[in-house]
Amino acid sequence: MLNILVCVKQVPDVNLVKIDPVTGSLIRKGVPAILNPLDANALEAAVRVKERVGGTVTVITMGPDQAEEALRECLAAGADRAVLLSDRAFANADTLATSYVIVTAARLLGEFDLIFCGKESLDGATGQMASQLAERFDASQLSSVLSLPEIDEEDKTVTAERELAGGVETAQALMPCLMTVEKANYRPRIPNLKSWKASRRAEILRYNSATIPGLDPAQIGDPGSPTKVPRTYPPEKGAGGEMIRTGSAAKDVEALLGRIADKL
Amino acid sequence: MNKAEYKDMWVYIEHDGTEIRKVSLELLCEARKLCDAAGEKLAAVLVGELPESEVQKILECGAEKLIRVSGAGLERFSVDAYTELFTQLCRKYKPSAVLVGGTIDGRDFAPRFACRLPTGCTSDATQLVYDPKTGDIEFIEPAVGGKMMAVITVPFVRPQVGTIRPGTFKYVPGGARGCETIEERFDFPIEKIRTRALSFRADEYDESLNIADAEVIVCVGNGLKGADALPRYRELAVLLGGKLGCTRPVFDRGVLPYKLVIGQSGVVVKPKLYLAFGVSGAVNHVTGITDSDTIVAVNRDPEAAIFGYCTYGIVGDMDEVCDAMIAQLKARA
Amino acid sequence: MAHYKKLTPALAEELRAIVGEGRFQLGEAVREEYSHDEMPIYGRRLPEAVCLVESTEEVSAILKRCYEADVPVTVRGAGTGLVGGCVPIAGGVVVSTMRMNRILSYDMKNLVVHTQPGVRLCDLAADALAHGLMYPPDPGEKTATVGGNVSTNAGGMRAVKYGVTRDYVLAMTVVLPDGTVMKLGKTVCKTSSGYSLLHLMIGSEGTLGVITELTLKLVPKPRMDVSLILPFRDIATAIASVPAIKLANLDPQSIEFMERDIVDSSAAFTGNAVFPTVVDGKEAGAYILVTLVGDSESELEGKMDRLGEVAEQTGAYDTLVVWTDGLKKDVWSARSAFLTVIEAETKLLDEMDVVVPVDRIAEFLVYTHDEAVEQGVYVRSFGHAGDGNLHIYCCSNDLEEDEFKRRVKKLMDACYAKCTEFEGQVSGEHSIGHAKKEYLRESVGDTAYGLMGAIKKVFDPKGLLNPGKVCHDAEGGAADA
Secondary structure, eight states: OEEEEEEOOEEOOOOOOOOOOOTOEEETTTOOOEOOHHHHHHHHHHHHHHHHEEEEEEEEEEOOOOOOOOHHHHTTTTTTTEEEEEEEGGOOOOHHHHHHHHHHHHHGOOOOSEEEEEOOSSOOOOOOOHHHHHHTTTTTTEEEEOOOOETTTTTTTTEEEEEEEEEEEEEEESSEEHHHHOOOOOOOOOBBBBHHHHHHHHOOOEOEEEEETTTGGSSSSTTOOOEEEEEEEEEOOOOOOOEEEEEHHHHHHHHHHTTGGGGG | OOOOOOOEEEEOBBSSSOBBBBHHHHHHHHHHHHHHTTTTOOEEEEESOHHHHHHHHHHHHTOOOEEEEEEOOOOOHHHHHHHHHHHHHHHHHSEEEEEOOOOHHHHHHHHHHHHTTTTTTOOSSSEEEETTTTTTTEEEHHHTTTTTEEEOOOSSSEEEEEEETOOOOOSOOOOOOOEEEEEEEEOOOGGGGOEEEEEEEEEEGGGGGTTTTTEEEEOOOTTTOOOHOOOOHHHHHTTOOOEEEEOOHHTTSSSGGGBBBBBBSSBBOOOOOEEEESOOOOOOTTTTTTSEEEEEESSOTTGGGGGGGEEEEEEOHHHHHHHHHHHHHHHHO | TTTTOOOHHHHHHHHHHHHHHEEEEEESSSOGGOOOSGGGGGOOOOOEEEOOOSSSSHHHHHHHHHHHTTTTTTEEEEEOSSSSSSOOOOOOOOOOOOTOOOOEETTTOOOOEEEESSSSSHHHHHHHHHHTTOOOOOOOOOSBBBHHHHHHHHHBTHHHHHHGGGGGGEEEEEEEETOEEEEEEEESOOOOOSSSSHHHHHHTTTTSEEEEEEEEOOOOOSSEEEEEEESSSSSHHHHHHHHHHHHHTTTEEEEEEHHHHHHHHHHHHHHHOSOSSSEETTTTEEEEEEEEEEEEEEHHHHHHHHHHHHHHHOSOOOEEESSSSHHHHHHHHHHTHHHHHHHHHOOOEEBBBBOGGGGHHHHHHHHHHHHHHTTEEEEEEEETTTTEEEEEEEEEEEOEEEEHHHHHHHHHHHHHOOOOTTOOOBSSSSSSSTSSSSHHHHHHHHHHHHHHHHHHHHHHHTTOOOTTTTTTTTTOOTOOO
């Protein structure tokens, strides 16, 4: 029986995020929060492994109370239990502080054989969480896993195909192993009515900074984050080039081809 | 932590035993500028054997120190060994910064050794600026799908670790400066390496998917009506002796493969002529095309951001303009 | 085409002066897009000039001058129609409303919006939502203009609960063919005040006047919604569930059906296989997609339970819950992309937009499939199961165009006859244009068709506005009543 963990994040749908033209800050109001799409792929991989070889799937996230919705989505799609780490003291955490909180809390739930993560989040997109989670779990690491992994419970190994620059590598790793999932050749399932209803009623395990024993306040939230974001600003608009406007596509193209003749 | 104790900026030299990955040379050239601004020395960290002609390239980029590491367990890249190696080296030599190419391997191990040290790690910066007031590097990158730029710093700890995408900076060697070589022996127990490659199946080589060095690129953006509209852009690319590329949303729609994605999360290109059809001009795409000699933008929306970056702009239906271009190019030939 | 005149250079200059240089295209400068809509199989024709209008006054001035000069005028929105409705088949001038794209104001007390006709449906819908309101009509083509929607009385996916575009138009400003500006309707929800010229104008496809401003009714947006996918063995069992769903007292916002073929094509085209093809180990042959709305999760859950029971009783393989925003977006954008997908994978394409009684949908589809096999073309279909409105696309990738047209004509003759036999309608929401005139005549009969022609003549005695459409014959033949 495998003990499987999936680390997920609720993110704003960045395609719908607008920027305040004056302050340069994000306007999050009215922007739906969604389960990070690559995390949904990671969950599906975990659930399929569970269905094949047996085990339990725990899903964990750090975020505000609303992140509960993302966890319920995971429960509906096959996770067995869900853990929400929520505390104001966790805010403004970078990947180092976030991975610290997640792994410290996850250790309360047991030892995990497999850990799945999406390759990166839609909003932060640093792609660093997986490596730092693997480090803190002291797990082996397989990134960019394409296929469902083969598990050998006796030898404690995981074998999977990874997408590399020039081709596909088949790699083997010892458990515990953390895998990151990007594009997968399978799609997250749509829950049926029965599992959806169960997910709405399921109890979510909640922890905050006071209920995670031994959590070091210096390593969480802003104090525990070595990277800082001193400022943000809107991208500069380019100065702009010459607009060709003759009124017809054919003449526009004729004028353009004349100007770029030396490049053709 | 006393930041002043940490000196020298490091670049990890990624290679395959015969050739250095270009991204490492690009980082050497960019770090050279940072070192000049900071009054620090540029060091290259080279693990394993490499032909002298390749080592020479490192020196030509102005490296003042070359840390050559040899030892057991390092023959092949592994996250386990390289994480420990860089943790030990950083503790011993106390560099102020470590820059690593944002390749698959680089992105696997750099955040991990940063975590083990521990220190701060950034990824995918598109500009690096040394701030003399604080002594910190500003890692500047497009954030939230390119809707804003974020400045990221590591103000209180060292080293400042960053992974940078290939093609972000230019490989323009500024000349050798005299370089001290430091030999370093490091053995990693093979039994502690927990991953191994069993086999590798190379993709069938498809020249049309190799767009990084194309001289002419026809790029289709999210204005693309559908896969059926694509043939005309392929035809135009062929007529111009160039290649077809796309923006991230076109890949997300499943219309073209990931290898054709141009921008921050894809390939950085520098063609002589870049034609953008139906490209809105989000900054995470634009960061991938700024070194093009001439940028032509065609978009229905006269307010599209891409017109801010182009050399020439045409407001109109992308298919119609493309068809006209094909017709006129054929008439010339 | 006795009395239509060509655009003279002098008139062209007058029109140019009305809209200004940048908004006028003449002769060779006329862009190709003005020669067709999204169903080019019905023929293309470039207008002699295009005016990109920005105000009622400009439209009035253009129509007046063209009326005096006997030059035909065809009004056009986004050109997303499917029956050639905006194609200037008698030449002349095209008036594009695409630059009349401002949403003018909201009246939050009376729940109405005042808008120009060139606003795209997707923009109006999003803007209304930002005001906490919903514009209920929801045709699949989100980039169509609201002016075009009103001109065709577009329906869409939410019609089963909310009705069609007609039910949301309270008032409009319209320019008659001779340039007269008229206001029709008031910002109130009831009227028993004479013949409704407003409703005559709605669905008249730009043949009676040019709409230049609209007052549209909005509703408070539902607090919560959920969509459910019911996979079935085949289309007959899928359709058979619809009456039971309607009887379950769920007040669904939409009940859509789709066949497996189009779902597969959509997955291949978009790379996003959102609809599961194997459910519970069984291959799905057709799907019903239902959207429910409610004020609370418990209300919705009650409805979902009832739908789940109906699904089980009617043989659905499962009841899949589309609850999250991300999944809703995926499912509905896949649904909205069907036409694009068909256009992309098909060289030759024609369509039917018939409405039949809900209990005859499956029978009609089976008949169509059989006839299509007979004629050697293939069909893709999807549509609004809740109101019997079917979108049936006849496709071919290997026939010559003339041969395709000949065979599709035979197929359509048979299908429209069957539709009439079933007491159905020629078009649910795509309209008549010039493509479906003959089928309209056969369906409604000569008396009704003659009355339509007589009405056209009252508004447009010279037959200059969008000639040759709906009930008008641009050639001046017998059909010109």
